[in-house]
Amino acid sequence: MISFSNSNYSFEDFFAGIKNELSNIDYSFFTTEFSFEIIKYFIIPFLLFLIVLLVILLIANRYGFEKKLILKKEVEVKINDFLTEIIFSDYTPKETKEKINLFKEQEVPFRKKWCKAIILNNIITVKRNINGVNPNQMLLIYKYFGFHAYSDKLIRSSNWENKLLGIYHYQILEYKIKTGHIRPNIYVKNKFLKSNALIAVISLSDEKFEFLSKYQKKISTADELKILDIIYQKKSALPKNINDWIHNKNSSIVTLAIKLMVRYRESLTIDQINYLLTNPNDRVRKETLSAIRTLYAIEASDILIDYYKAETNKRNKISALKTMSVIGDNETKDFIASIMTQEKDLEVKFEMINCIIKIDKTFFDTYKTDDLSENDVVNRIILHVNNPHLN
Amino acid sequence: MNTLKNIIRTYEIFISYYSVSYIIFYLLLAILSWVAIKRYYKSKYFLLKEILVKSNHVVGVSIVAPAFNEETTIVYNVKSLLFQEYPKFEVVIINDGSTDSTLEKLIKEFSLVKVDFFYQDKIPTQPVRGHYKSTDPIYSKLLVVDKENGKSKADASNAGINSAKYSLFLCTDVDCILRKDTISMLAKPFIENTEKVIATGAAIRISNSCEFKDGMLYQSHFPDNFFARFQELEYIRSFLFGRMAWSKINGLLLVSGGLGMFDKQTAIEAGGYWHKSLGEDMELITRMRKLMHEKKEKFLIVYIPESLCWTEVPASMTIFLRQRVRWARGLIQTLFLHKKTIFNPKYGMTGLVILPYYLFFEFAVPILEILGLIVLTLDFLFFSINYNFLFIASAFVYLFYITITLISVFLDQLIYKHYTGIKEVLILLVMVFIEPVVFHPINVYASIKGYWHFFRQKEQSWGVMVRQGFNKNDSLQ
Numbered sequence: 001m002i003s004f005s006n007s008n009y010s011f012e013d014f015f016a017g018i019k020n021e022l023s024n025i026d027y028s029f030f031t032t033e034f035s036f037e038i039i040k041y042f043i044i045p046f047l048l049f050l051i052v053l054l055v056i057l058l059i060a061n062r063y064g065f066e067k068k069l070i071l072k073k074e075v076e077v078k079i080n081d082f083l084t085e086i087i088f089s090d091y092t093p094k095e096t097k098e099k100i101n102l103f104k105e106q107e108v109p110f111r112k113k114w115c116k117a118i119i120l121n122n123i124i125t126v127k128r129n130i131n132g133v134n135p136n137q138m139l140l141i142y143k144y145f146g147f148h149a150y151s152d153k154l155i156r157s158s159n160w161e162n163k164l165l166g167i168y169h170y171q172i173l174e175y176k177i178k179t180g181h182i183r184p185n186i187y188v189k190n191k192f193l194k195s196n197a198l199i200a201v202i203s204l205s206d207e208k209f210e211f212l213s214k215y216q217k218k219i220s221t222a223d224e225l226k227i228l229d230i231i232y233q234k235k236s237a238l239p240k241n242i243n244d245w246i247h248n249k250n251s252s253i254v255t256l257a258i259k260l261m262v263r264y265r266e267s268l269t270i271d272q273i274n275y276l277l278t279n280p281n282d283r284v285r286k287e288t289l290s291a292i293r294t295l296y297a298i299e300a301s302d303i304l305i306d307y308y309k310a311e312t313n314k315r316n317k318i319s320a321l322k323t324m325s326v327i328g329d330n331e332t333k334d335f336i337a338s339i340m341t342q343e344k345d346l347e348v349k350f351e352m353i354n355c356i357i358k359i360d361k362t363f364f365d366t367y368k369t370d371d372l373s374e375n376d377v378v379n380r381i382i383l384h385v386n387n388p389h390l391n
Numbered sequence: 392m393n394t395l396k397n398i399i400r401t402y403e404i405f406i407s408y409y410s411v412s413y414i415i416f417y418l419l420l421a422i423l424s425w426v427a428i429k430r431y432y433k434s435k436y437f438l439l440k441e442i443l444v445k446s447n448h449v450v451g452v453s454i455v456a457p458a459f460n461e462e463t464t465i466v467y468n469v470k471s472l473l474f475q476e477y478p479k480f481e482v483v484i485i486n487d488g489s490t491d492s493t494l495e496k497l498i499k500e501f502s503l504v505k506v507d508f509f510y511q512d513k514i515p516t517q518p519v520r521g522h523y524k525s526t527d528p529i530y531s532k533l534l535v536v537d538k539e540n541g542k543s544k545a546d547a548s549n550a551g552i553n554s555a556k557y558s559l560f561l562c563t564d565v566d567c568i569l570r571k572d573t574i575s576m577l578a579k580p581f582i583e584n585t586e587k588v589i590a591t592g593a594a595i596r597i598s599n600s601c602e603f604k605d606g607m608l609y610q611s612h613f614p615d616n617f618f619a620r621f622q623e624l625e626y627i628r629s630f631l632f633g634r635m636a637w638s639k640i641n642g643l644l645l646v647s648g649g650l651g652m653f654d655k656q657t658a659i660e661a662g663g664y665w666h667k668s669l670g671e672d673m674e675l676i677t678r679m680r681k682l683m684h685e686k687k688e689k690f691l692i693v694y695i696p697e698s699l700c701w702t703e704v705p706a707s708m709t710i711f712l713r714q715r716v717r718w719a720r721g722l723i724q725t726l727f728l729h730k731k732t733i734f735n736p737k738y739g740m741t742g743l744v745i746l747p748y749y750l751f752f753e754f755a756v757p758i759l760e761i762l763g764l765i766v767l768t769l770d771f772l773f774f775s776i777n778y779n780f781l782f783i784a785s786a787f788v789y790l791f792y793i794t795i796t797l798i799s800v801f802l803d804q805l806i807y808k809h810y811t812g813i814k815e816v817l818i819l820l821v822m823v824f825i826e827p828v829v830f831h832p833i834n835v836y837a838s839i840k841g842y843w844h845f846f847r848q849k850e851q852s853w854g855v856m857v858r859q860g861f862n863k864n865d866s867l868q
Contacts, residue, residue, distance in 0.1 A: 040783050047790035054797040055820060058804055062816045065808055128441070161433040168436045192437045222438045222583045225449070229442045259448070346511050383507030389524035390506050 075108050076118055083122055086141060087133060093140055100144040120147050124172050135174050142173050155181050160193045171200035179204045199226045209239035219252035228259060238264040246272055251281040258287045262294050273300045277307045286316050293323040301327050305335050321351035325358035333359045341369060353381045399766050413752060417795055423636035428696045438583050440575040444476050450581060451479040451557030452574050457547030458484055458565040462491040466500045468565050471606030473532060477574035481532045483555055484565065487547035488540025497535055502527045514549040514663030517541040545664035545671035552655060552663055561652045566703055568603060573699040577652040580693040589657045589679050591693045592646035594630035597623045598701035608701055613815035616706040620822050621830035628799040631696060638694035642745045648672035650700040670721020677729050680741045698807060712837050719841025726750055757838035792827045
């Protein structure tokens with residue numbers, strides 16, 4: 001190490017010292033003829049080669065793309081016309097098969113990967129977005145084009161990305177018979193594959209809810225959205241044992257049960273509300289509050305007052321106030337009014353005033369406290385709440 | 392003379408080691424970036440954005456867009472923002488004391504009326520004069536905040552965050568054109584990840600020369616302006632190469648002010664944008680990261696390789712320099728402000744890897760380049776120059792620079808196929824080769840000037856960005 005304790009140690013020595021230190025590390029590596037030669041004869045030629053290669057690849061790739069673009073557009077038009085014809089005409093399966101074979105052989109370059117991709121994507125788009133198409137016919141079209149073999153190959157592949165794509169095909173095209181091929185993927189480690197396999201199995205199963213009620217693991221928010229999407233699309237009936245779901249130990253299942261009840265406008269009983277509002281999971285309680293509000297469960301009004309006193313989560317408190325503003329009565333109003341002045345959090349106070357106004361529009365007509373700043377805050381909130389453009 | 396010789400030799404040895412570590416770091420970034428992009432596209436079937444767009448259960452998002460003297464483009468851009476495809480969002484425009492007719496144009500076009508908004512100063516800002524809402528139900532998602540000028544975008548953004556009603560906010564510039572699915576794409580990581588996501592970002596592209604229709608990109612063109620061309624290259628390299636790599640190791644320190652989605656609660660808890668900052672986007676992320684480290688909570692900052700936003704970049708030397716000087720000043724300001732975080736193990740990755748990287752590479756490179764020139768001159772004047780070595784070393788650095796840019800451009804073309812024809816791609820390629828010798832020195836000059844301004848504590852301001860606006864015949868106008 002360089003030391004300054006010696007008074008004779010000059011500025012010059014200091015730099016010389018650093019130089020020596022650095023030299024001792026591996027100075028030779030950089031300064032010897034050898035490293036210079038490496039850069040000159042290996043690295044620079046390699047970089048030059050890489051640059052030339054990248055430039056050629058870039059130009060070739062773009063040229064290929066431009067060239068293919070015109071052809072692709074032409075083929076795409078043909079595919080769209082053809083698919084429209086066979087999906088919306090009353091051809092028999094035999095006729096459909098013949099027409100598809102003829103189309104594959106004569107109309108489009110079906111052997112090309114990009115062509116297959118366009119056809120399959122179009123089939124999936126139609127199936128996903130157009131209501132009223134016959135799912136059996138779509139599945140037949142998919143099979144007659146030979147895409148079932150492609151999807152099967154994808155699912156059997158060791159690559160999880162391919163599996164994901166194969167599962168997606170089966171799910172969208174409702175290839176129920178293949179559920180068995182998807183099921184093992186529910187238990188893999190890869191979170192993407194596991195999730196999509198679970199959703200596909202739920203979607204393809206005739207008893208989708210029964211499978212779900214036995215599911216032990218946590219369901220992510222993304223999966224929740226996907227499950228709700230399936231439910232909305234398939235218009236399945238509400239499970240008969242929904243009460244068991246509410247008592248399920250898995251909070252994800254409980255949350256989903258509440259969302260399902262809201263979706264099917266199934267009323268929550270007082271016992272169920274009481275039980276759910278004491279659930280240790282914040283999200284379950286918040287979902288319950290939202291359900292009470294949407295389902296207009298006015299009988300829960302008293303329960304909410306007790307619940308509010310015990311709740312510690314700020315977001316849930318706000319949600320409770322929002323719910324009380326919808327289903328609350330005079331007793332609710334009196335309760336909120338009694339605690340309003342002590343509330344320091346302006347977000348909560350805002351909801352309190354909103355709640356009171358929603359129950360009794362005239363409540364604040366004569367309201368005044370000795371605290372001027374409190375009056376000011378309350379007045380500003382009242383103005384906001386009463387503004388028609390802000391609500 | 393001997394001392395000078397020793398200094399020069401020491402510098403040369405230091406630079407050798409430094410260059411090698413820099414190159415190794417960049418190679419690592421290249422690998423990480425490739426892995427991250429591949430993983431992103433592999434998992435695209437995990438949660439389809441169509442599901443988000445149709446769902447009633449998604450998290451709400453407030454778009455926060457400050458405007459200062461934007462009368463030429465404000466109406467068009469607000470309409471474009473309102474066209475987002477997402478079930479639960481609002482657009483909050485903050486008029487930061489514009490001296491032109493920005494507010495008047497908004498009031499007239501969107502039938503705005505002043506409303507008694509209960510404004511809470513969760514993040515302190517300059518006084519807010521009022522809030523405006525539209526009487527036309529078509530524009531019910533629009534909220535305009537009128538405030539006194541705070542001499543910074545940060546202050547205006549903070550007023551927008553204070554007025555936002557949803558738990559996520561998307562910060563953008565009012566001159567940015569967003570892809571219709573921008574909210575869905577940026578909100579996706581917040582929903583997909585089980586760990587808490589505090590911010591997300593995506594690629595910004597340059598709108599100069601692009602054609603827009605109905606507030607959407609219609610035809611992408613490589614810019615025809617000299618400065619814009621180089622900036623396009625720079626954006627490709629920075630967004631696709633650098634940020635994807637940092638995202639892979641959860642090391643993002645910069646989510647662009649032009650396009651970033653944030654968890655509102657975390658941003659407010661961190662204190663919002665700092666109004667005196669000249670690199671407020673980077674500075675906010677630094678504070679948010681520090682906050683999460685202090686709270687010992689796991690978090691993610693995610694970057695996605697999608698071009699979601701188009702913005703007009705400076706097309707003249709004066710404005711370009713002003714912008715870059717500001718950025719450089721912002722960088723040194725942030726590093727200076729958070730100097731105690733650097734190498735502090737309490738701040739994990741932020742303190743031990745990210746900030747040191749910014750200090751030793753992003754900040755130091757322009758200084759070292761200037762020092763290099765000085766050393767070369769001194770060598771030339773007083774000692775001798777090994778021209779053979781100089782040529783080989785320069786060629787190596789130049790080729791390495793080109794390779795990195797070309798890899799970025801190649802990835803970009805492979806994924807997005809931007810621009811209208813092969814001719815534009817060829818021009819882009821030419822720019823790749825001349826960028827290091829033409830554009831890079833200007834950048835270095837701007838950085839040094841920015842550092843100088845920081846030490847001299849020159850006063851900051853929004854600055855005037857001369858906008859050309861988007862195509863005038865567009866139906867939105």
